[in-house]
Amino acid sequence: MFRTALRNVLAHKARLLMTVLAVMLGVAFVSGTLVFTDTLSNAFRNQSAKSYDDVAVAVTTHASQQDEKTPGVDTATLEKIQALDGVADATGRVSGFAGVADADGKLIGNGWSNTGANFFPGKDGEDDQYAFTEGAGPAEAGQVALDKDSADKGDYRVGDPVRVATNGPVKEFTLSGVFTTEDGAVNAGGSLVLFDTPVAQQLYLRPGVFQDVTISAAPGVSAQQLLTAVDPLLPEDATAETGRALADDQAAQIEKELSNLNTMLLAFAGIALFVGVFLIANTFTMLVAQRTRELALMRAVGASRRQVKRSVLLEAGVVGVIASVTGFLLGLGLAVGLRSAMGLIGGKIPAGPLVVSPTAIGAAFGVGVLVTVLAAWLPARRAAKIPPVAAMSSVHAVATTRSLVVRNSIGGALALLGAAGIVGGAAAGSGGRTVIAGGAFLALIGVIVLIPLLSRPVIALVRPLLTKLFGVSGKLAAQNAVRNPRRTGATASALAIGLTLVTGISVLGVTLGQAVDRMTTDNIRADYMVTMASGGSLDESALKALEKAEGVSAVSPNRPSGCGRASPATRPPASPPVTWKRSWRSKPCPVRWTRSPRAGSRSPRRRRSRTAGRPVTRSP
Amino acid sequence: MTTTPTVQRATAVAARATELSKVYGQGETQVVALDRVTVDFPQGEFTAIMGPSGSGKSTLMHCVAGLDSFSSGSVRIGDTELGALKDKQLTQLRRDKIGFIFQAFNLLPTLSALENITLPMDIAGRKPDAAWLQKVIDMVGLADRLKHRPTELSGGQQQRVAVARALASQPEIIFGDEPTGNLDSRAGAEVLGFLRNSVRELGQTVVMVTHDPVAASYADRVIFLADGAVVDEMTHPTADGVLDRMKAFDAKGRTS
Numbered sequence: 001m002f003r004t005a006l007r008n009v010l011a012h013k014a015r016l017l018m019t020v021l022a023v024m025l026g027v028a029f030v031s032g033t034l035v036f037t038d039t040l041s042n043a044f045r046n047q048s049a050k051s052y053d054d055v056a057v058a059v060t061t062h063a064s065q066q067d068e069k070t071p072g073v074d075t076a077t078l079e080k081i082q083a084l085d086g087v088a089d090a091t092g093r094v095s096g097f098a099g100v101a102d103a104d105g106k107l108i109g110n111g112w113s114n115t116g117a118n119f120f121p122g123k124d125g126e127d128d129q130y131a132f133t134e135g136a137g138p139a140e141a142g143q144v145a146l147d148k149d150s151a152d153k154g155d156y157r158v159g160d161p162v163r164v165a166t167n168g169p170v171k172e173f174t175l176s177g178v179f180t181t182e183d184g185a186v187n188a189g190g191s192l193v194l195f196d197t198p199v200a201q202q203l204y205l206r207p208g209v210f211q212d213v214t215i216s217a218a219p220g221v222s223a224q225q226l227l228t229a230v231d232p233l234l235p236e237d238a239t240a241e242t243g244r245a246l247a248d249d250q251a252a253q254i255e256k257e258l259s260n261l262n263t264m265l266l267a268f269a270g271i272a273l274f275v276g277v278f279l280i281a282n283t284f285t286m287l288v289a290q291r292t293r294e295l296a297l298m299r300a301v302g303a304s305r306r307q308v309k310r311s312v313l314l315e316a317g318v319v320g321v322i323a324s325v326t327g328f329l330l331g332l333g334l335a336v337g338l339r340s341a342m343g344l345i346g347g348k349i350p351a352g353p354l355v356v357s358p359t360a361i362g363a364a365f366g367v368g369v370l371v372t373v374l375a376a377w378l379p380a381r382r383a384a385k386i387p388p389v390a391a392m393s394s395v396h397a398v399a400t401t402r403s404l405v406v407r408n409s410i411g412g413a414l415a416l417l418g419a420a421g422i423v424g425g426a427a428a429g430s431g432g433r434t435v436i437a438g439g440a441f442l443a444l445i446g447v448i449v450l451i452p453l454l455s456r457p458v459i460a461l462v463r464p465l466l467t468k469l470f471g472v473s474g475k476l477a478a479q480n481a482v483r484n485p486r487r488t489g490a491t492a493s494a495l496a497i498g499l500t501l502v503t504g505i506s507v508l509g510v511t512l513g514q515a516v517d518r519m520t521t522d523n524i525r526a527d528y529m530v531t532m533a534s535g536g537s538l539d540e541s542a543l544k545a546l547e548k549a550e551g552v553s554a555v556s557p558n559r560p561s562g563c564g565r566a567s568p569a570t571r572p573p574a575s576p577p578v579t580w581k582r583s584w585r586s587k588p589c590p591v592r593w594t595r596s597p598r599a600g601s602r603s604p605r606r607r608r609s610r611t612a613g614r615p616v617t618r619s620p
Numbered sequence: 621m622t623t624t625p626t627v628q629r630a631t632a633v634a635a636r637a638t639e640l641s642k643v644y645g646q647g648e649t650q651v652v653a654l655d656r657v658t659v660d661f662p663q664g665e666f667t668a669i670m671g672p673s674g675s676g677k678s679t680l681m682h683c684v685a686g687l688d689s690f691s692s693g694s695v696r697i698g699d700t701e702l703g704a705l706k707d708k709q710l711t712q713l714r715r716d717k718i719g720f721i722f723q724a725f726n727l728l729p730t731l732s733a734l735e736n737i738t739l740p741m742d743i744a745g746r747k748p749d750a751a752w753l754q755k756v757i758d759m760v761g762l763a764d765r766l767k768h769r770p771t772e773l774s775g776g777q778q779q780r781v782a783v784a785r786a787l788a789s790q791p792e793i794i795f796g797d798e799p800t801g802n803l804d805s806r807a808g809a810e811v812l813g814f815l816r817n818s819v820r821e822l823g824q825t826v827v828m829v830t831h832d833p834v835a836a837s838y839a840d841r842v843i844f845l846a847d848g849a850v851v852d853e854m855t856h857p858t859a860d861g862v863l864d865r866m867k868a869f870d871a872k873g874r875t876s
């Protein structure tokens with residue numbers, strides 16, 4: 001029996017190719033997603049473990065420049081910690097935003113992680129965190145060190161002047177050295193500027209105070225012991241944790257973020273497989289109809305219904321296995337591709353091996369084979385019902401009108417129920433959303449079930465056109481399509497579902513985009529918004545510089561209010577349209593003010609943002 | 621009635637239909653394809669079924685061979701009463717006790733000649749008897765064609781494969797529905813020769829539906845059907861004798 005099934009698959013290669021393709025895509029998405037996220041989380045987990053490798057205990061104080069009340073760790077406390085038994089070394093850290101510009105004045109790095117920190121040399125004059133490939137750490141106020149990637153991107157050499165933007169006016173420093181580090185943010189494509197400790201303290205906190213302290217343990221001392229020893233020395237509000245706990249926290253955080261990505265990618269897999277189910281069912285229905293005589297012959301010479309059914313399912317299984325294997329390989333390629341794609345758009349992913357977990361393999365094969373076999377179930381049942389006498393007569397499996405009546409009734413009922421759900425849900429107001437969704441889904445299924453019925457009027461409609469355009473072939477095509485509505489329906493429904501999904505997703509995308517647009521323009525009436533790349537606050541000096549810029553008619557600062565939401569920008573004055581020529585854009589960009597800005601009117605204006613150090617990007 | 625064992629052996633039937641009726645459709649469109657047919661197919665005999673088109677030959681064969689259900693009456697294959705069997709048992713009976721040769725489309729196109737010959741045994745999960753298989757293959761002269769697919773064989777060769785398949789599983793009875801209908805006279809004669817040899821030399825029982833008086837002349841006995849009923853039979857037929865008999869029916873059919 002297995003031989004017959006295998007031969008049949010080989011004999012119908014071309015026909016089965018489409019189904020293989022559909023299942024393959026689904027499997028590729030599933031396995032690609034799982035491998036990709038496994039690889040990613042493994043890489044990040046190793047990364048965070050590595051960055052906390054020789055940190056036994058880390059102290060965080062949440063101290064900041066704006067917040068005078070939260071104390072940091074002062075030098076005296078740090079020295080006390082260093083003097084503790086069991087402490088090999090304790091390093092004070094202070095950090096904040098620092099953007100480095102390249103020769104063109106553009107920000108280096110990916111924008112969400114441009115960090116500045118202090119260089120904290122130990123007794124040997126070195127900081128364990130940073131390995132210098134060129135030069136040395138900053139030893140005086142005018143010096144900085146840069147991470148290797150950023151230095152390469154900016155083409156900076158030791159001794160070059162480097163423009164660094166922190167909270168306030170841009171300053172120029174001399175590059176003292178280039179280093180590599182295991183720091184997670186840097187490895188993920190961020191930039192890191194190291195200042196001399198007093199400079200960093202001045203920039204980010206207060207002189208003589210550190211935000212964080214990392215402590216390494218002397219041999220034979222456990223992190224837990226250190227933790228209990230360090231704790232009493234710390235100021236209020238400071239938290240101390242073991243490096244292991246922090247690494248685990250970070251890993252958990254990353255895992256959570258990845259799971260969103262996971263869900264999205266798996267949704268694509270689901271769509272591909274959903275379409276695949278219809279394609280498979282369709283193909284196997286046709287194969288079974290085409291092979292009525294063969295199957296009847298098998299029945300005549302002694303194959304039981306069970307055996308016939310099993311042979312069809314076996315065929316589906318073979319198709320499923322082929323699709324799973326190729327899909328899985330494709331998925332591996334997809335995972336590798338996704339990783340490099342992420343690298344291309346700036347999210348540098350720490351290097352690591354491709355992680356192929358047994359779960360990923362199991363899921364790929366389980367999904368691929370199961371979906372194919374389940375989709376072939378109905379056709380297989382139909383095959384088992386072929387009577388042995390059909391081997392001798394020329395009658396093919398007859399699509400009786402009775403079964404079409406049943407089908408149409410079911411489809412009609414579903415469609416009506418769905419329509420009722422949509423109308424009822426709409427009448428119920430915002431509370432009826434789930435009812436509308438359920439109704440829409442039912443209506444969709446109903447219409448798909450009704451496609452054989454619907455195909456008749458549609459074909460009747462296009463028939464004159466077909467005849468006109470293609471003559472006899474067109475006429476024959478129309479007749480053939482009408483002759484077996486079931487077959488026409490099966491083919492059409494696969495296409496219909498594909499199109500439904502595509503249009504559904506694009507409509508969803510456009511709607512969401514407009515909703516987001518509306519939300520932002522409702523709150524902000526300005527044409528442009530200037531924000532810091534770090535998400536931090538802008539220095540006052542930026543305000544004055546903007547007011548002086550050509551073409552700007554009004555500038556209003558958004559001060560953080562109590563609840564953390566930005567207050568709306570002042571309404572622009574009623575003035576004729578102005579053209580604002582900007583230095584970073586060669587093309588003049590018209591700026592439209594609304595002429596009569598009634599209070600509360602919704603002007604569908606666009607929000608534009610300018611992030612420090614980067615050219616303005618127009619949001620869609 | 622007392623009979624000696626030898627007589628009983630000679631008259632033992634491989635298949636028997638008693639008062640067999642088959643009605644297609646209902647009401648207005650009702651067709652009585654078989655009307656209380658009673659017929660025996662003795663063991664080791666080659667029986668031909670003849671009759672005009674639509675007389676119920678195929679229907680009779682399908683019902684007796686367990687391929688189709690019947691409306692009333694009874695059918696026995698050996699000691700088994702078919703009317704009492706469920707589909708599963710009927711399938712097993714066809715697999716183990718009956719061989720089939722159809723007019724066309726006898727073979728699975730995806731299997732080689734040899735695989736087609738052993739198909740019923742494959743389905744049953746049995747190993748074919750190698751010596752017997754070789755004997756059958758030699759008899760139909762297919763030894764050098766075993767690896768070919770049906771599409772690579774001529775119509776006559778295909779029918780020979782079908783004959784070999786029917787013989788290979790050593791069934792109690794072989795049914796053929798116009799097995800030579802698509803063949804020219806030479807290829808047809810070959811196939812019929814094999815069938816007759818299998819009866820003479822191997823003791824096989826064969827029942828064959830045919831339109832061709834020459835084909836019928838290979839049989840030991842001819843049964844004539846008309847309008848779903850057995851109207852005549854002839855033992856040791858000759859082609860001319862059968863033709864004459866059929867002409868007589870035709871004339872009767874026209875005058876009645």
Ligand SMILES: Nc1ncnc2c1ncn2[C@@H]1O[C@H](COP(=O)(O)OP(=O)(O)OP(=O)(O)O)[C@@H](O)[C@H]1O
Nearest residue numbers: 644645651652653672673674675676677678679680
């Ligand atoms: N599936 C069916 N449904 C309805 N009527 C049928 C069916 N099969 C056969 N019949 C009818 O039963 C009668 C006997 O048919 P059958 O096929 O047995 O004839 P036949 O003797 O084999 O004819 P032929 O020599 O043409 O093959 C015919 O009148 C035919 O129309």
Ligand SMILES: [Mg+2]
Nearest residue numbers: 677678679797
């Ligand atoms: Mg017939």
